[in-house]
Amino acid sequence: xxxxxxxxxxxxxxxxxxxxxxxxxxxxxxxxxxxxxxxxxxxxxxxxxxxxxxxxxxxxxxxxxxxxxxxxxxxxxxxxxxxxxxxxxxxxxxxxxxxxxxxxxxxxxxxxxxxxxxxxxxxxxxxxxxxxxxxxxxxxxxxxxxxxxxxxxxxxxxxxxxxxxxxxxxxxxxxxxxxxxxxxxxxxxxxxxxxxxxxxxxxxxxxxxxxxxxxxxxxxxxxxxxxxxxxxxxxxxxxxxxxxxxxxxxxxxxxxxxxxxxx
Amino acid sequence: xxxxxxxxxxxxxxxxxxxxxxxxxxxxxxxxxxxxxxxxxxxxxxxxxxxxxxxxxxxxxxxxxxxxxxxxxxxxxxxxxxxxxxxxxxxxxxxxxxxxxxxxxxxxxxxxxxxxxxxxxxxxxxxxxxxxxxxxxxxxxxxxxxxxxxxxxxxxxxxxxxxxxxxxxxxxxxxxxxxxxxxxxxxxxxxxxxxxxxxxxxxxxxxxxxxxxxxxxxxxxxxxxxxxxxxxxxxxxx
Numbered sequence: 001x002x003x004x005x006x007x008x009x010x011x012x013x014x015x016x017x018x019x020x021x022x023x024x025x026x027x028x029x030x031x032x033x034x035x036x037x038x039x040x041x042x043x044x045x046x047x048x049x050x051x052x053x054x055x056x057x058x059x060x061x062x063x064x065x066x067x068x069x070x071x072x073x074x075x076x077x078x079x080x081x082x083x084x085x086x087x088x089x090x091x092x093x094x095x096x097x098x099x100x101x102x103x104x105x106x107x108x109x110x111x112x113x114x115x116x117x118x119x120x121x122x123x124x125x126x127x128x129x130x131x132x133x134x135x136x137x138x139x140x141x142x143x144x145x146x147x148x149x150x151x152x153x154x155x156x157x158x159x160x161x162x163x164x165x166x167x168x169x170x171x172x173x174x175x176x177x178x179x180x181x182x183x184x185x186x187x188x189x190x191x192x193x194x195x196x197x198x199x200x201x202x203x204x205x206x207x208x209x210x211x212x213x214x215x216x217x218x219x220x221x222x223x224x225x226x227x228x229x230x231x232x233x234x235x236x237x238x239x240x241x242x243x244x245x246x247x248x249x250x251x252x253x254x255x256x257x258x259x260x261x262x263x
Numbered sequence: 264x265x266x267x268x269x270x271x272x273x274x275x276x277x278x279x280x281x282x283x284x285x286x287x288x289x290x291x292x293x294x295x296x297x298x299x300x301x302x303x304x305x306x307x308x309x310x311x312x313x314x315x316x317x318x319x320x321x322x323x324x325x326x327x328x329x330x331x332x333x334x335x336x337x338x339x340x341x342x343x344x345x346x347x348x349x350x351x352x353x354x355x356x357x358x359x360x361x362x363x364x365x366x367x368x369x370x371x372x373x374x375x376x377x378x379x380x381x382x383x384x385x386x387x388x389x390x391x392x393x394x395x396x397x398x399x400x401x402x403x404x405x406x407x408x409x410x411x412x413x414x415x416x417x418x419x420x421x422x423x424x425x426x427x428x429x430x431x432x433x434x435x436x437x438x439x440x441x442x443x444x445x446x447x448x449x450x451x452x453x454x455x456x457x458x459x460x461x462x463x464x465x466x467x468x469x470x471x472x473x474x475x476x477x478x479x480x481x482x483x484x485x486x487x488x489x490x491x492x493x494x495x496x497x498x499x500x501x
Contacts, residue, residue, distance in 0.1 A: 172356040177369075179319055179349040180357075182421060183341025184374030194372060202359040208403060209355065 010135040016060035021138035022145050023242045027056075027249045028130040032123045034253040038260045040115045045260035046122070052252065053125045060133050067125055070132070074124035078117040085109040136160045141235055162213070170206050177202070269294040271425055271453040272318065272330055279313060279324030279477075287313040288324060289477040295453055297424070302464030302485060303457040305474035306499030311457035312352070314474065315427045318455070319347040331424050345374060348418025348452070352430040354410035358402040363394070363413050366402050370421040388420035392446055408439030412446065419450075426452045432460045461489060461500065473498060 010017075016024070031052065038045055057067045086096070090108030097103075131139070136157070143153050177198075182188070189195070218226075238246075272295035279288040287310045295301060303311045316322040318330060320340040328335040331346050351357050360366040367388050371381040389395045392412040397405070402413060411431060418426065431447070432440045444466055447454065456468060464471055464485055471488045473481040475498045481488055488494070495501035 169356070172351070172353065173359055175316075175321055176349075176351045176357040177359065179321060179344060179347075179351075180370040180417060180421065181341075181373050182343075182345035182370065184345065184376060186375045188341065188373060188375040190372050190375070198360070198369065201361055201365070204361075205355075205359045205403070 010133060012061060012133060014059060014061040014133075016056055016129070017133050019245065020238050020242050021134050021142040022238055023246045024130050024134055025139070025142040025146065026246050028126050030250050030253050031126045034257050035119050035123050035126075037257060038119065041111045042115075042260040045256055046115075046118055048256050048259070049122055052256070053122055053129070056126070056129055060129055062129070062132060066132075067128055070128045071121055071125040074120050075117075078120050081113050081116040081120075084112045084116065088112050145235065158217070162210075162217070165213070166206060166210055169209065170202075173202055173205065268296050269329075270332060271295045271297045271299065272455070273328070274314075274317070275327040277314075277317060277324050277326035277328065279310075279317065279322060287477050288317075291326070291474075291477070291479055293472065293479070293482070295425075295455070297453055298451065299470060300447075300454040300468045301456070302468035302471045303455060303474060304459070304461065304464060304471060304500060305480075309474040309498075310477040311474055312429050313477075315349065315429055315455060315457055318425065318427050319344045319349055321349075345421055346424050348415075348421060348423035348426045350411075350414050350418055350426065350428045350431060352433060354407070354414040357414040357417060358410060361401060361403075362398070363389070363400050363402055363405075363416075364398040366413060367398075367416050367420045370417060374421065384420045384422070388416040391419055391450070392416045406439075408435050408442065411435065411439070411443060415446070424452060425455070426450065427455045427457075429457050430459070431456060432458060432463050459500075465489060473500075475499075 031049075035049055038049070054064065057064055085105055086103040086109060088106050088109035090106040092104040092106055093110065094105050095102045096105055134142075140153055140157050143156070144150070190198075272293060274291055274293040277288050277291040278286075280286045291310075291314060293314075303314065305311055313322060317324060317328055318335070320335045320337070320343055323335075323337065330343055333339060333343060333346065335343050358366045360369060364385055367385045368381050371384045376384065385398065386395065389398060392415055394409070394412060394416065397409070397413070402410065405413065415426075415428075415431075428447075431443055435443060440460075440463070444463060447456075447467055454468075456464070458464060468485055471481075471483065471485040472479060473488065473494070480498055481491075481494060492501060
């Protein structure tokens, strides 16, 4: 009866699953950086970058379809690049009239927009591969190893831990509401405004309870000696063979980046 | 078994497994006459709560379930929920409105009752739990015992014929527990009470159902069942 949809794929035995979380994080960051630095319209280089992420997907045995589907989540964010279509100077394809304005759609603008959309899609796929195949505790170790501020790492960890508690709580509340949502003699269900208010009250309840729970959790942390710093056991260094994997991946990305400047 | 003996609740051959494959109920049969009070006992994970969630169609397994002569099916779920008052273990799940009045009024309003009748039902339900003065109190700030009683009022306002209660006495102090037992004793509804509180079962329920690993292990008079120490020990109740 618990929600565990966020951790479905992290327990696997593929090559990519077995890599140290620090190696995976570094490769992912290097990939996202390379994609961002790639010039506009370097399509052959984009294809090679897509090849890179698909190869990792194959090595992770997750299945391309799952990856592509999850990465579609990024599409709405690519819409932020829409203004590029009509604000980039260059030869005009057609003029779009919006009210009394005439917006010039240019070739250069179209290319920039498509480049941004494609690049963000590629980056998200790599991020999906990292998060789907790495259980969060390991990811936190990696973030700490890269010297992300401790407070931030702790916040992410606590959020993850209690997200499930809150989701379960919300589910139980919905179930209790459903139990009292019965049919009457006439038209049942109540008015839309009333239902909206009930839903608002429920959201408020979950918030209040989450807030109170955080106070209790904090007290329990204090009771065990929490003083604002999270101490963790030292982690093992990354095995030599895996360092080579990271170096190889970064090398490949560097070559792609150089190639991208020429294409 | 005679038809009237199963008039309140009739469950036949109920099987249920959660989506992750965990089997929670195996071939459960239960026949409850109107006005009967039954204690459902068993170790943690025995399937007690799962069984209760079938009564109003929140969970739907394989098998036949009828409440008050009405078969529990997806299409009839709305009518069934008016007949079965489900009181959850954690009253905070059940109380989601700003005031006690709003919480108790939720069921009647949802059923489409008129304003006057909603007020009458709320007043009546609060009178039954002796908390008339709490109507405008904030649910969030009540004590656990008060929350538990208000949770019962939220279903009483729907005038159900069957009450199913999940761990009603858990976490209550002796006075709160005593109040709750008196309150439940005074209600005329058929009751199914899932609990670990064997003393409460002894006081309230003439009949007990013992579940373990999703199966009905014993079903009989409470006095006889609770006197069988070997049985209780074998199923984690002693």
